[in-house]
Amino acid sequence: MELRDIEIFLTLADLLHFGRTAERLHVSVARVSQAIKKQERGIGAALFYRDSRNVRLTPAGEQLRRDLAPIYQGLKESMGRARLAAQGKTGVLRIGMIPANAHDLRRYWETFRSRHPQWGLRLRHAPFVDPFAGLRRGDVDMLVTWLPVQEPDIVVGPRMFAERRVLAVSVDHELAGRTSATFEMLGDFPVARGRPIPDYWAESYTPWHTPRGNRIERGPDIENVDDIFTLISAGEIVNTFPVHVSRYWNRPDIAWLPIGDMAALDYGLAWRGEAENDMIRAFAQVVRDLGPL
DSSP states (O other): OOHHHHHHHHHHHHHOOHHHHHHHHTSOHHHHHHHHHHHHHHHTSOSEEEOSSOEEEOHHHHHHHHHHHHHHHHHHHHHHHHHHHHTTOSEEEEEEESSSOGGGGHHHHHHHHHHOTTEEEEEEEOOSSSTTHHHHHTSOSEEEEESOOOOTTEEEEEEEEEEOEEEEEETTSTTTTOSOBOGGGGGGSOEEEESSOOHHHHHHHSOSBOTTSOBOOEEEEESSHHHHHHHHHTTSOOEEEETHHHHHTOOTTEEEEEETTSOOEEEEEEEEGGGOOHHHHHHHHHHHHHOOO
């Protein structure tokens, strides 16, 4: 079994969704399906039960996942250490970015690299659906996320920036001709609903009620930002965003309305307490020394 096929199998075993597996690994759904069928032919048994609505591991698939996961992780770590050694590095700090504005935060990245040339720094997009799973799986060491974070196993570090909100609407929407929006307007239209997301964390981004107590309706479940923009463009929802999104995701089918009376959204660092190490502490110190944007 090739290393890439092992990665495909383990990712599908984790996500239980062919489309999301293909998206995470940047391959086609057909490539995922091909790899699984090849493995099933070699083993002589089905690894997944699958129908039009569900994907589940078979007993053979469960056994293969238990056997392969530690082997694959060991291979990844060995290859990573070899690459670092070739570059003269002793470790790499992996930071997941829920916001899209990594370029705005470059003073933190540059200062860390300057202070600690013995370590590498790798930035990765982090999904806002199931937002802390990457930390818990060990996919990333630190997370740049909106606040608050109230998870017993996760440490909240220094604040990095705060941003005002904008309302994204279709250019054909009844609000599109306005120059601004108000918090209260959110009670008139559905907004996106991401799952699974902790309720307190979702509320800090878009509250459940307007200032006058009107309920803010959640629309269809979404899995990523592209889903949100598709629904906004179709006029099915409106959605709040921090203002940097209007710069990084500027689109001809979306109008952006500043929300003047909604509190700014704070962003900061978070990491899993049990995984804290010298690199994590060093980067947190860089952010404390430089202060928030």
